[in-house]
Amino acid sequence: MRLAVVDLGFGNLGSVAMAFERLGVVPEVTGEPERLAGADKVVLPGVGHAGYAMRQIKARGMAPLLRELKQPLLGICLGMQLLFERTEEEDVDCLGLLPGAVRRLEAAAGRPVPHMGWSPLEVADESIGLASGDHVYFAHSFACDDGTATVARADYGRPVPAVVRSGNLTGAQFHPERSSAPGRRFLQAWLAA
Amino acid sequence: MPAARIIPCLDVAGGRVVKGVRFAGHRDVGGIEEHTAFYVEQGADELVFYDISASPEGRSVDLSWIERVARLIDIPFSVAGGIRTRDQAAAVLAAGADKVSINSPALERPELIEELARDFGSQCVVVGIDSLREPDGYIVKQYTGSAAASRAAGRLTLEWAQEAAARGAGEIVLNCMAEDGVRHGYDVGHTRTVAESVPVPVIASGGAGAPEHFRDAFAAGASGALAATVFHDRLIPIPELKEYLASCGIAVRR
Known part of the structure; x- marks a missing residue:
């Protein structure tokens, strides 16, 4: 299988690639649209600012490619948020592949933001390799709207979609590459699907 | 809500794990990989690697x-x-780190926090604060890695923590220096005050010596508790610590 990790010149490319390598799949980290188009599966990672990320995507002419991919596409953390229509972070348009917006988490007493740490999941469909009660690692200040695409969620003052799935698209708000055994199971299930 | 995070801190020098009395030299205690694997296997929720050879001489970390x-x-x-x-x-x-933690450089040039948050996101940016109790309140200390260079930073801890968060820090590690290494417990009151005063997660540091100390730090509002000696000297096994915390009604990851 040819697995490609989208290189936008930022984000946690190294740790995401290493997580797949631990599972025995060596991904190609590339920013070349034709290499991505030819891959069997594509991962869109991303740590950082949505505005910066979308500017990189547009500057590299990658938005049409990402919108038209037919093969499985996995967005991780910011990479998942970019799949939605819009984000409050710098108030920018995203790829618009999934309905809904990405909104800022509001801090409250005993609930600091970023949402940082291992939160338990409620899982609606265990075919994603996760089960209710699994703890996975989150580190984010923005979260997408809960909707019909949500297949696993955490609770952080409001429902936080942890995994969304629709057609060829999968998004993980948590970091599977840093989520121990549940993270491995999730990536394995996505590779095998 | 996230589980209470147990965070072992490993001191690193020259690419090796070291241990020692602060200000008085260090002893090589082994390879980074073996210590890392041990803590992961024990169920640590996160690790902090503190390159003690880097800061005082103005060098950056080896990658x-x-x-x-x-x-x-x-x-x-x-x-x-x-x-x-x-x-x-x-x-x-x-190179694969999930977060960078800055302390003295942020005090020298607070704009560094904004620059890092802007380019990498707040969730990657931790500000470490060495806090010392003085008669008039808690103050920030700077260059604490070296006895000769250590000095007051000219700031109050609470104000600096609030400024760091406002500038984009995604987490504060609050190290209470009077407690550091003495294992009499975290400074719970100070930890609570800071945790209630900033919108970001606060990690308690300095003083852990018994499972009850961890319980008290989490009860005070800490999102995580950092410790070195009790873990390195195998005084508290992490699985037993988590079992204890769970028995106190604190959510842990197991």
Whole structure:
């Protein structure tokens, strides 16, 4: 299988690639649209600012490619948020592949933001390799709207979609590459699907 | 809500794990990989690697061990020590670290916090604060890695914590210096005050010596509790600590 990790010149490319390598799949980290188009599966990672990320995507002419991919596409953390229509972070348009917006988490007493740490999941469909009660690692200040695409969620003052799935698209708000055994199971299930 | 995080801190020098009395030299206690693997296996929720050889001399961290750690483990880790510029932080994150932790360089030039948050996101940016209780309140100390260089930073801890968060820090590690290494417990009152005064997670540091100390830190509002000696000297096994915390009604990851 040819697995490609989208290189936008930022984000946690190294740790995401290493997580797949631990599972025995060596991904190609590339920013070349034709290499991505030819891959069997594509991962869109991303740590950082949505505005910066979308500017990189547009500057590299990658938005049409990402919108038209037919093969499985996995967005991780910011990479998942970019799949939605819009984000409050710098108030920018995203790829618009999934309905809904990405909104800022509001801090409250005993609930600091970023949402940082291992939160338990409620899982609606265990075919994603996760089960209710699994703890996975989150580190984010923005979260997408809960909707019909949500297949696993955490609770952080409001429902936080942890995994969304629709057609060829999968998004993980948590970091599977840093989520121990549940993270491995999730990536394995996505590779095998 | 997230589980209470148990965070062992490993001191690193020259790419090796070291241990020692602060200000009085260090002893090599082994390879980074073996210590890292041990803590992951024990159920640590996160690791902090503090490159003690980096900061006082103004050098940045060596990157090769960061990549080795990133390749090995599947829990988050942060790197502290010697990160003074945006480009140094970028290199540490690109090597696979999940967060960078800055302390004295943020005091020298607070704009560094904004630069890192802007380019990498707040969730990558930890500000470490060495806090010392003085008769008039808690003050920030700077350059604490070296006895000769250590001095007051001219700031009150609470104000600096609030400023760091406002500038974009995604987490505060509050190290209470009077408690550090003495194992009499975290400074719970100070931890509570800071945690209630900033919108970001606060990690308690300095003083852990017994499971009850961890319980008290979490009860005070800490999102995580950092410790070195009790873990390195095998005084508290992490599985037993988590079992104890769970029995106190504190949510843990097991």
